[in-house]
Amino acid sequence: MPLTHTGINKLQPSNTSIATKRPDKHSDGNGLQLWVRYTGVKSWISAYRWQGKQQTLTIGTYPIMSLQNARQRNIEIKRLIADGVNPKDDKKKTQADNDGSRAFDTIAQRWHDDRKAHIAPTTYSRDYSQYQRDIKPFIGHMNIEDITAPDILAIGKSIEARGAADMARRAIRQTGQIFKQAIREGLTNLNPANDLTEALKPHKVKHHSRITSQQLPKLLQDINAYDGDLLVKLGLWFLCYTFVRTQELRFMEWSEIDYKAKIWRIPADKMKMDRPHLVPLAPQTMAILEQIKALGFSDQYVFFNTSTRKPYSMNAFITALWRMGYKGRMTGHGFRGLASTTLHEQEFMHEAIELQLAHEKENKISKAYNGAQHLPYRTKMMNEWAKFIDDAYAGKIDNLIRADFKQQAQKHG
Structure with missing residues (x-):
């Protein structure tokens, strides 16, 4: 039975195709087939005999090549065969005639x-x-x-x-x-x-598990008492202070640190939004870097797994949190949500917070993006946040709404 556009759009890889990684083959007649690969790609194939041997030739992919165009191309292939020309030789000649560069x-x-x-x-x-x-x-x-x-x-x-x-x-x-x-x-x-x-369809926001602000002092104390890998422990502290993505932390390199300016310059190809990002480094984070540098584990990566000789895996930090009893309660990404909520509650500038989180926003901020935008303000904000984390760890606050912290935010605004 000939194929139809409606039928083709409904075709999905079968369980057999997914298991064997072999395509499902659907015939349109006259040697034209549509192969549905296990990846979901739909390829047009022209099947024919040449000098007594069965041959196949890929002629395009659906929907870039429509059903009508595939049929027309298949007819052209049959004409080449009738003229004594091997369609594969003709395809090679056509490709050679085109400028491959x-x-x-x-x-x-x-x-x-x-x-x-x-x-x-x-x-x-x-x-x-x-x-x-x-x-x-x-x-x-x-x-x-x-x-x-x-x-x-x-x-x-x-x-x-x-x-x-x-x-x-x-x-x-x-x-x-x-x-x-x-x-x-x-x-x-x-x-x-x-x-x-x-x-494309609107991006659905995925909410990551995270503790409440009232639970922050206990989490910080648990991190400090963690008896596992030292660099994982220091990495968790670094996440607390900087609230970067764990992916960015895992592949942090020494060459990206501007010691003079006290800034971590993350290149665009490491960022989710494909644009460079600047992370002001508070004294607390600089101290962590100095401690790690003294260990001499790696000349390239900061958070280096000494067992595998590679950067930490994506599960290293979440596994440590689970060992501390935070499974289902806190993730590496949770530090970002906690910082965002707290800084907004303390009335820091929304635009500066969003820039520091490196969020994708379809507004004037992203369309005229400047990585150094509000950098002096963000530097002060990150320094205040680091002091706040230290106070939370020391138990100097009963909750996150602290008068001097709020006044500092208003002063910076």
Whole structure:
């Protein structure tokens, strides 16, 4: 039975395909097949016989190549066979005739190669794997100037359909970065990936478990009494003082620390929002860094797992919190929520708090982003926050609404 657009849109990888990683094959007739791969990618395949042997040729992906266009291309392949031309030889000739340097995949490979020496291995592996899995099959073969916004959006939509909304946004952002590479090289003037994330489903806020403000003094005392890995313990203190994401903490490098300015300069490729971030370092955090530096574990990473010789795994800090009895009650991300709530309650400037949290906001703050915006104010705010953490640990406050803290916030505002 011939395929239909409605039927194709409903097709999903079968359990067998997912288990065996072999595609499900759906026939349209006349040798045209649609292979639904275990990743969800739908590829058009033309099956034919050449010199007595069964052959297959990939001719495109759905929905970038429509059903009608796939049928037309399949007819062209049959005509080549009738004329005594092997369709695969014709495809190779066509590819050779095209300028390979303008192919999206060629540019993407250069972009990934350039980044490899400057980013964490896990970040490179994550991004390159996503490119190979989710982006290249759709547009890797296309000329950079032939790719349109709908082509890129189709990539995001296909990933979104798997229930991976964050990955869909990341794929579109990566595609946009590759287009920026092409613009720098003079291969194109446009970036069709701009603003496409707005066409995806609204991002659902995930609330991470965290303690209440009244429980903060007890948590800080438990962290100080933690008898596990020393660098994990110091890392938890660093999260308390800076409320960065654990991902950013895990891959923190000594080269990113500006000792003179007392600022941690996180490069864009390590940030969730793909833009550089500045973290003012209070005296307490500088003291932690000096303590770690004296241990001499790693010349590259700050929070270094001496057992694996690599940065800590994503579970290192959450596991430590669980060992302290905070399973289901507190996460590494919870320090961010706690700081945000408290600083807002104490009437620090909302814009400065959001900038320090490196939040993505669809407003004037993000669209005209400047990493140094309100930096003197943020530095004072971070110093006040560090003093507040110390007072909470020392038990000098009964709750987080403290008169002098509030007055200090108003003074800075």
